[in-house]
Amino acid sequence: MxxxxxxxxxxxxxxxxxxxxxxxxxxxxxxxxxxxxxxxxxxxxxxxxxxxxxxxxxxxxxxxxxxxxxxxxxxxxxxxxxxxxxxxxxxxxxxxxxxxxxxxxxxxxxxxxxxxxxxxxxxxxxxxxxxxxDDVAVQDSTFTAxxxxxxxxxxxxxxxxxxxDEGRPLAEVAEVARRVNAASRSMGVALTSGTVPAVGHPTFELSDTEIELGIGIHGEPGRQRVPLQPARAVAELLVEPILSDLDFTGGDPVVLFLNSMGATPLIELYVMYADVAAILEKAGVQIARSLVGPYITSLDMAGCSVTLLRADDELLRLWDHPVDTPALRKGC
Amino acid sequence: MxxxxxxxxxxxxxxxxxxxxxxxxxxxxxxxxxxxxxxxxxxxxxxxxxxxxxxxxxxxxxxxxxxxxxxxxxxxxxxxxxxxxxxxxxxxxxxxxxxxxxxxxxxxxxxxxxxxxxxxxxxxxxxxxxxxxDDVAVQDSTFTAxxxxxxxxxxxxxxxxxxxDEGRPLAEVAEVARRVNAASRSMGVALTSGTVPAVGHPTFELSDTEIELGIGIHGEPGRQRVPLQPARAVAELLVEPILSDLDFTGGDPVVLFLNSMGATPLIELYVMYADVAAILEKAGVQIARSLVGPYITSLDMAGCSVTLLRADDELLRLWDHPVDTPALRKGC
Missing domain, CATH: 3.40.50.10440 (Dihydroxyacetone kinase; domain 1)
Known part of the structure; x- marks a missing residue:
């Protein structure tokens, strides 16, 4: 380690x-x-x-x-x-x-x-x-019902x-949160396992020629292991299950969040982003906003996840609201 | 790869x-x-x-x-x-x-x-x-005089x-840039090599028990290879050559920039940050601002670099000026 x-x-x-x-x-x-x-x-x-x-x-x-x-x-x-x-x-x-x-x-x-x-x-x-x-990969998992x-x-x-931050009451804030969750779907892929410090060795073994689709953020098993393949093929394997699970073509545009699992650098993430965006365009899904980077990671796992949110005007307006945190800032 | x-x-x-x-x-x-x-x-x-x-x-x-x-x-x-x-x-x-x-x-x-x-x-x-x-590691290197x-x-x-952005003339903007460079020093460490896509294998080999001090951002050789050691010891090995090279105790506070080389995740970077900050405090160096994250990487290299900038009031004011770019935003 x-x-x-x-x-x-x-x-x-x-x-x-x-x-x-x-x-x-x-x-x-x-x-x-x-x-x-x-x-x-x-x-x-x-x-x-x-x-x-x-x-x-x-x-x-x-x-x-x-x-x-x-x-x-x-x-x-x-x-x-x-x-x-x-x-x-x-x-x-x-x-x-x-x-x-x-x-x-x-x-x-x-x-x-x-x-x-x-x-x-x-x-x-x-x-x-x-x-x-929001994870479409599996129903029930190591730590989840x-x-x-x-x-x-x-x-x-x-x-x-x-x-x-707009001063809305608790019931409304909770309703917005539930609405975002209901309109979001995600799917991830691992190229390598992360290593828990107290364990000292990788959580799982993955050969040099395999990737794991539908991986969990704790290294929980995903849907399947497939051969390492070009980014555009990986993008298909991540986006297809998301679009099959929820209709993202119905008028509302989407927020596309492409996340690094930790060890995948930005140059690769933007290559993946281009491939994901091309698939969405072909499917008639309109991207309104994007977030690209390591925001929900799994220690030093290499890989990425795609999250789509079907966003109405109100959710987009709230997405654009100023924010000032260590990891996410906007609104100058 | x-x-x-x-x-x-x-x-x-x-x-x-x-x-x-x-x-x-x-x-x-x-x-x-x-x-x-x-x-x-x-x-x-x-x-x-x-x-x-x-x-x-x-x-x-x-x-x-x-x-x-x-x-x-x-x-x-x-x-x-x-x-x-x-x-x-x-x-x-x-x-x-x-x-x-x-x-x-x-x-x-x-x-x-x-x-x-x-x-x-x-x-x-x-x-x-x-x-x-700004790199104190080596004088002359693979691609540098x-x-x-x-x-x-x-x-x-x-x-x-x-x-x-404040509208200052070219000569002044250039003078500010040169002043920042003159007052900055950096030193990096690699835990693993990055891999150039067109090459297909790691730029250099590093055993499981070794790290390379003073690594360049293209994997150029550093100062020396030393055994893998605790973060606080690595922090000493990075900060000491910086403080030996320029006096950071002379009244002006510093901007401390702790950078991930690409594959090192935030949880480790903040552990390193705590150790670097403790060393600086002991040395009488006052931290005024911080930047922590992957901002100048070397593909998928694991490791980090420390940069210190001795910053007078004007430089701090300019550091705090609003910025709106994909990777750096502030000023809400």
């Missing part, structure tokens, strides 16, 4: 320490492993929290800031945070307007966020939860974050 | 095609491989162009936009663009206020930009050039871009 780390057991704590120094506009509770907006709770605003296992950076802490999350809870690598963390974050971002929990659909995350929501209710805080489950939550998580955090 | 590409010979052209679709606010001249701001030339503003071999994305095309570059010329992977490209870009970004060429110190780039500047002078365009040479240009290139493009 070749990594820029110290003790594998300290990776999450030390990475949060780096974030705290690099981004003084954030407030980091190191004991509870929670990253907050420096000005949380924001008066009158619905609080948004998310969280999950570490190893998917910049998700979630990199999306804390104006126009996105108020707080992110970090678990160990590929391990859900605990309900106490989520409760603590919920209490601290609640301005009285209630709190939205954005939860990726993994059994541990869902269970712990449910428990945290109950505990918060006991403290008199109104909580709504949205579970993200139903579909896994992947790329759409970034879009939900961005768009619900914008709705909250 | 496992990459998301089609024909290795088409990687640069296809990647630019992806950029053009993903970023409709840019204008891409595919025949000449030049990426422009959509609104170039900007009336009254000094034009800034840069360029170099591809394989370092998002450098340079990802930094085209308001507050940074007006155009970027893309060469083949690790190969300088030609003078005709640079001349074409120079003509098209010149509003009459002159053009600044930002050149990384590699023999081919320097020679070609010099020729382009002469040709532009023949067309009646005033050109100033700044050569970036003198020091190599690495991380400071991003800082020069950002800060000179801000000066130009």
């Amino acid at each position: 070749k990594k820029l780390i110290n003790d594998p057991a300290d990776v999450v704590a030390e990475s949060l320490r780096g974030m705290a120094v690099a981004h003084p506009e954030l407030r980091v509770d190191h004991a509870n492993r929670i990253v907050y907006r420096g000005d949380a709770p924001v008066a009158g605003k619905v609080g948004l929290i998310s969280g999950g296992g570490s190893g998917h950076e910049p998700l979630h802490a990199g999306f804390v800031g104006r126009g996105m999350l108020d707080a992110a809870c970090a678990g160990e690598v590929f391990t859900s945070p605990v309900p106490d963390q989520m409760l603590e974050a919920t209490i601290n971002v609640n301005s009285g307007a209630g709190v939205l929990h954005i939860v990726k659909n993994y059994t541990g995350d869902v269970m712990n966020f449910e428990m945290a929501a109950e505990l918060a209710a006991g403290e008199g805080i109104t909580v709504e939860s949205v579970v993200v489950d 139903g579909r896994r939550g992947v790329g759409a998580t970034v879009l939900v955090e961005k768009i619900a974050g914008a709705a909250a | 496992k990459k998301l590409i089609n024909d290795p010979a088409d990687v640069v052209a296809e990647s630019l095609r992806g950029m053009a679709v993903a970023h409709p606010e840019l204008r891409v001249d595919h025949a000449n491989r030049i990426v422009y701001r959509g609104d170039a030339p900007v009336a009254g503003k000094v034009g800034l162009i840069s360029g170099g071999g591809s394989g370092h994305e998002p450098l340079h095309a990802g930094f085209v936009g308001r507050g940074m570059l007006d155009a970027a010329c893309a060469g083949e992977v690790f190969t300088s663009p030609v003078p005709d490209q640079m001349l074409e870009a120079t003509i098209n970004v010149n509003s009459g206020a002159g053009v600044l060429h930002i050149v990384k110190n590699y023999t081919g780039d320097v020679m070609n930009f010099e020729m382009a500047a002469e040709l532009a002078a023949g067309e009646g365009i005033t050109v100033e050039s700044v050569v970036v040479d 003198g020091r190599r240009g690495v991380g400071a290139t991003v800082l020069v493009e950002k800060i000179a871009g801000a000066a130009a």
